[in-house]
Amino acid sequence: MAKTETRSTCCYCGVGCGVLIASENGRITGVRGDPAHPANYGRLCSKGLQLAASAAGDSGRALYPEMRPARDAPRRRVGWDEALDAAADRFADIVRRHGPDAVAFYASGQLLTEDYYLFNKLAKGVVGTNNIDTNSRLCMSSAVTGYKMAFGADGPPTCYEDLESAGCVLFAGSNMAYAHPVLFRRLEDARRTWGDVRWIVVDPRRTDTAAMADLHLQIQPGTDVALFHAMLHHLIWEGLIDAGYIAAHTDGFAALKRMARDYTPAAAADICGVAADDIVTAAEWFGRSPASLSLYCMGLNQSSQGTAKNLALINLHLATGQIGRPGAGPFSLTGQPNAMGGREVGGMATMLAAHRDIADPDHRREVAAHWDVPADRLSPRPGLPAVAMFEALARGDVKAVWIVCTNPAHSMPDLALARQALTRAELVVVQDAFADTDTTAFADILLPAASWGEKEGTVTNSERRISRVRMAAPPPGEAMADSWIACQFARRLAARLHPGEADHFDYPDASRIFDEHRGLTIGRDLDIGGLDYRLLETAGPQQWPLPAGRREGQARRYVDGRFATADGKARFHAIAYQPPADKILARYPFRLITGRLRDQWHGMSRTGRVASLFAHSPEPELRMHPEDAGRQNLRDGDLVRVASKRGQWVLPLKTDGEMAPGCVFAAMHWNRRFLNSGGSNEATTSAVDGLSFQPELKHAAVRVEKAELPWRVLAALRGDDPPALQSRLTPLLGDVGYAAISLAASDILLLRAADAAPRPDWLAGLLDALALWPGPDVLEYRDDGRGVLKRVAWRGERLAGLLFAGGAQADREAGERLLQCLLDDEPWQGARLSVFSPGPARAVKRDRVVCQCTQVGEAAILDKLAQGLDLAELKQALGCGTVCGSCGPELARLAQACLLRSA
Numbered sequence: 001m002a003k004t005e006t007r008s009t010c011c012y013c014g015v016g017c018g019v020l021i022a023s024e025n026g027r028i029t030g031v032r033g034d035p036a037h038p039a040n041y042g043r044l045c046s047k048g049l050q051l052a053a054s055a056a057g058d059s060g061r062a063l064y065p066e067m068r069p070a071r072d073a074p075r076r077r078v079g080w081d082e083a084l085d086a087a088a089d090r091f092a093d094i095v096r097r098h099g100p101d102a103v104a105f106y107a108s109g110q111l112l113t114e115d116y117y118l119f120n121k122l123a124k125g126v127v128g129t130n131n132i133d134t135n136s137r138l139c140m141s142s143a144v145t146g147y148k149m150a151f152g153a154d155g156p157p158t159c160y161e162d163l164e165s166a167g168c169v170l171f172a173g174s175n176m177a178y179a180h181p182v183l184f185r186r187l188e189d190a191r192r193t194w195g196d197v198r199w200i201v202v203d204p205r206r207t208d209t210a211a212m213a214d215l216h217l218q219i220q221p222g223t224d225v226a227l228f229h230a231m232l233h234h235l236i237w238e239g240l241i242d243a244g245y246i247a248a249h250t251d252g253f254a255a256l257k258r259m260a261r262d263y264t265p266a267a268a269a270d271i272c273g274v275a276a277d278d279i280v281t282a283a284e285w286f287g288r289s290p291a292s293l294s295l296y297c298m299g300l301n302q303s304s305q306g307t308a309k310n311l312a313l314i315n316l317h318l319a320t321g322q323i324g325r326p327g328a329g330p331f332s333l334t335g336q337p338n339a340m341g342g343r344e345v346g347g348m349a350t351m352l353a354a355h356r357d358i359a360d361p362d363h364r365r366e367v368a369a370h371w372d373v374p375a376d377r378l379s380p381r382p383g384l385p386a387v388a389m390f391e392a393l394a395r396g397d398v399k400a401v402w403i404v405c406t407n408p409a410h411s412m413p414d415l416a417l418a419r420q421a422l423t424r425a426e427l428v429v430v431q432d433a434f435a436d437t438d439t440t441a442f443a444d445i446l447l448p449a450a451s452w453g454e455k456e457g458t459v460t461n462s463e464r465r466i467s468r469v470r471m472a473a474p475p476p477g478e479a480m481a482d483s484w485i486a487c488q489f490a491r492r493l494a495a496r497l498h499p500g501e502a503d504h505f506d507y508p509d510a511s512r513i514f515d516e517h518r519g520l521t522i523g524r525d526l527d528i529g530g531l532d533y534r535l536l537e538t539a540g541p542q543q544w545p546l547p548a549g550r551r552e553g554q555a556r557r558y559v560d561g562r563f564a565t566a567d568g569k570a571r572f573h574a575i576a577y578q579p580p581a582d583k584i585l586a587r588y589p590f591r592l593i594t595g596r597l598r599d600q601w602h603g604m605s606r607t608g609r610v611a612s613l614f615a616h617s618p619e620p621e622l623r624m625h626p627e628d629a630g631r632q633n634l635r636d637g638d639l640v641r642v643a644s645k646r647g648q649w650v651l652p653l654k655t656d657g658e659m660a661p662g663c664v665f666a667a668m669h670w671n672r673r674f675l676n677s678g679g680s681n682e683a684t685t686s687a688v689d690g691l692s693f694q695p696e697l698k699h700a701a702v703r704v705e706k707a708e709l710p711w712r713v714l715a716a717l718r719g720d721d722p723p724a725l726q727s728r729l730t731p732l733l734g735d736v737g738y739a740a741i742s743l744a745a746s747d748i749l750l751l752r753a754a755d756a757a758p759r760p761d762w763l764a765g766l767l768d769a770l771a772l773w774p775g776p777d778v779l780e781y782r783d784d785g786r787g788v789l790k791r792v793a794w795r796g797e798r799l800a801g802l803l804f805a806g807g808a809q810a811d812r813e814a815g816e817r818l819l820q821c822l823l824d825d826e827p828w829q830g831a832r833l834s835v836f837s838p839g840p841a842r843a844v845k846r847d848r849v850v851c852q853c854t855q856v857g858e859a860a861i862l863d864k865l866a867q868g869l870d871l872a873e874l875k876q877a878l879g880c881g882t883v884c885g886s887c888g889p890e891l892a893r894l895a896q897a898c899l900l901r902s903a
């Protein structure tokens with residue numbers, strides 16, 4: 001194969017940027033933004049720019065099917081037939097003995113629509129169970145429920161062009177600068193162009209998004225409902241509502257108005273912990289703007305009041321008629337690249353295909369007829385949503401689970417429960433592109449999936465736009481596309497459960513799966529009867545609805561004020577504010593917030609293999625307000641134990657004025673491949689929203705205390721294959737008081753560990769894995785009495801690796817200085833042995849890379865700002881922030897902070 005460029009879509013966030021994948025001789029060599037794609041017009045963010053290395057790299061890939069020959073035996077390589085037959089035998093046997101609801105499927109918003117469609121058909125049409133749920137339950141289900149309750153159907157009414165025409169933008173629980181960067185670029189441009197655009201950010205943290213706002217409402221976690229009701233209160237009493245719109249197009253306002261009476265700005269100010277005047281200002285801006293747009297994400301959805309938060313925000317739009325016009329409307333940002341596609345195919349425990357309902361017998365009949373299965377095959381019993389599914393597994397009620405394209409042993413709340421579920425299950429099948437995730441450890445059968453860039457299909461982005469994903473390279477080893485795996489298993493299972501039934505899983509290519517799916521949408525609100533692969537090929541990505549006869553999709557919905565309810569009217573909902581599920585108690589005084597970093601993606605199975613994606617946030621940290629830290633005698637870099645009623649984990653502390661007192665924040669990404677624990681979800685709660693069943697991942701009551709682990713290990717090794725070294729180290733991580741791995745450079749793996757007392761046994765295992773043996777090029781210093789061991793490896797004049805173990809502060813600092821030498825890769829000055837002589841007594845702090853594209857670090861930026869450069873001069877001097885722009889918000893924040901300091 002010669003050099004080619006393949007048009008496709010980014011596999012990370014829900015912005016759904018178009019990409020052009022360069023490949024050569026069957027290998028992906030680079031990725032650039034697609035100038036023709038209407039989501040990004042050629043732009044990419046820091047994650048998108050690294051796609052070739054992160055998502056198309058070959059380290060850690062699952063290459064062959066594997067299976068355990070007996071329950072506790074290690075898995076061994078098997079052929080596809082053996083693996084799929086065994087899986088079908090076991091599933092069929094369990095269904096026969098215990099009924100269809102004794103098995104379950106746990107899928108993902110990162111599957112392609114075609115894959116998703118097949119798994120839904122397999123669960124509901126072959127097994128006859130609604131036990132298919134997905135990680136979208138942890139992500140979008142409150143938004144889905146909110147839209148359905150308010151408008152009668154799922155899906156945002158808005159489109160990306162609204163970003164450019166909004167006069168007031170309300171960000172609620174969205175850190176868009178990090179999580180949807182390319183859309184944030186569009187907003188920044190719009191504000192620069194129009195000037196008079198106002199941004200309001202509702203977030204308990206002062207994020208980079210919040211720092212750019214005209215008004216930041218730093219509310220107490222979980223109090224959004226009270227805030228939105230108070231804004232409504234002000235709008236009503238100041239006459240800023242649109243009575244004509246309310247009368248013509250809505251229902252239920254009287255009850256809402258009665259309830260809003262109690263939510264005065266003063267009352268809400270008490271609950272939310274913000275000034276009443278700020279609430280009034282927010283309401284004024286929202287109500288008086290010619291076009292108000294709200295952008296919301298996990299800060300609303302991941303809550304025990306997630307649906308109520310969504311509905312309270314939608315109330316504001318309906319009451320002011322801020323919907324169905326350019327620049328106006330409630331815009332739920334989807335997280336995963338195909339969270340929307342999953343909703344369209346109905347691949348959840350609580351819905352049927354194309355926005356149909358499980359409880360409706362006509363809907364079940366329509367779907368059964370389309371699939372050509374008996375009408376009573378589709379179960380009227382709702383399936384188990386994610387958390388309930390794992391609880392049922394832990395109890396033994398569900399006996400087998402098929403996990404595809406998600407890593408629940410890391411991403412589910414209350415990991416102790418998730419692990420118990422996966423241990424108790426009779427059969428765990430894991431279908432993943434990577435072999436070494438926290439969940440693959442539990443797999444009885446591991447099926448290697450083709451990854452992004454190796455398969456064909458479609459995804460739908462946040463603005464309902466369907467784009468093609470195309471194959472640019474063949475999958476490695478024996479990995480196969482998810483759709484192939486689904487069909488192969490479905491046929492085998494159908495042959496066992498329904499012998500003689502026609503084969504319903506025989507598709508010549510992905511376009512035929514898409515055609516079958518769109519057939520089910522005809523006549524529904526999301527009708528895409530007019531869309532097929534040919535149109536996507538010739539006319540490019542399209543928004544739904546796009547019924548037959550139309551040439552292009554519909555940008556905005558509900559423009560005529562007619563909603564998808566039976567009477568065409570939207571519904572107001574009056575739901576009172578309730579505090580989060582976890583009570584703050586004397587023993588658990590802090591509120592733990594979890595969320596995203598700029599350059600990592602979820603469980604890091606892809607981004608965690610690229611050193612440059614670590615540079616922005618190199619190591620895990622718990623962020624805490626300096627006053628809270630001071631009160632507990634905690635300092636930057638101290639190891640702390642974060643414990644809830646459910647579990648605990650250890651990580652370094654970072655004081656951070658961006659946190660509100662009483663709240664702490666940890667990134668969700670770190671897990672057992674990098675840590676001695678599963679990370680933040682060791683502590684989170686499995687309490688769910690009663691309407692959407694989405695868990696409250698954004699709030700847990702925790703205790704934070706110093707972890708007394710004085711024995712410290714620092715190890716860093718330069719090598720050709722850090723991922724291979726990492727896989728040798730991960731088995732050791734769980735067995736020590738603290739451990740964290742990161743990539744300090746593309747060829748340097750860094751490990752920090754700690755324990756209460758020296759652990760010679762553990763150290764021996766580590767030295768084994770590092771292969772750091774004394775010899776001509778490895779010097780050693782040891783002082784067994786003090787439990788100190790140091791080894792330094794050389795390659796020619798340069799350092800090649802180091803290990804420092806001991807308890808003294810001076811040894812630690814010496815280790816950090818040597819680490820800096822290793823990273824700098826300068827020739828060593830003086831005698832080799834002097835590496836062990838006590839150096840200057842100063843602590844070195846590793847610089848953090850702020851701009852990934854130009855590799856400009858924080859130190860250089862602060863230096864220039866201190867010299868008096870402004871933001872534009874800074875960018876010009878250093879080049880930072882001039883390529884993808886992902887660091888732009890942070891540069892602005894650093895410049896602003898510098899200005900404040902000097903003022």
Ligand SMILES: Nc1nc2c(c(=O)[nH]1)N[C@H]1C(S)=C(S)[C@@H](COP(=O)(O)OP(=O)(O)OC[C@H]3O[C@@H](n4cnc5c(=O)[nH]c(N)nc54)[C@H](O)[C@@H]3O)O[C@H]1N2
Nearest residue numbers: 173174175179221222297298299335336595596598601602
């Ligand atoms: N870099 C990166 N981008 C991503 C992802 C990724 O892993 N990495 N994942 C994608 C996915 S699947 C998703 S779902 C999205 C998530 O995108 P976002 O929801 O924007 O990201 P989060 O950091 O999870 O949470 C957003 C904010 O909610 C705030 N918050 C916490 N509690 C509350 C509350 O009670 N009220 C309010 N108003 N705010 C609160 C947090 O402080 C946080 O800043 O990101 C997508 N994009």
Ligand SMILES: Nc1nc2c(c(=O)[nH]1)N[C@H]1C(S)=C(S)[C@@H](COP(=O)(O)OP(=O)(O)OC[C@H]3O[C@@H](n4cnc5c(=O)[nH]c(N)nc54)[C@H](O)[C@@H]3O)O[C@H]1N2
Nearest residue numbers: 135139405406407411431432433449451594602603605668
């Ligand atoms: N504490 C806390 N927990 C959270 C959240 C939070 O904010 N805080 N957010 C929640 C949210 S919004 C989400 S969306 C979830 C995400 O949580 P997960 O779904 O667990 O996230 P990923 O790590 O993206 O998992 C995707 C898996 O699919 C694999 N994979 C990649 N490509 C393919 C492919 O083409 N085929 C197959 N079969 N496998 C593939 C990857 O290797 C990876 O193991 O986390 C949730 N958990």
Ligand code: SF4
Nearest residue numbers: 010012013017045048
């Ligand atoms: S904004 Fe999202 S879709 Fe676009 S390049 Fe970045 S991660 Fe990919």
Ligand SMILES: [Mo]
Nearest residue numbers: 138139335336
């Ligand atoms: Mo998500």
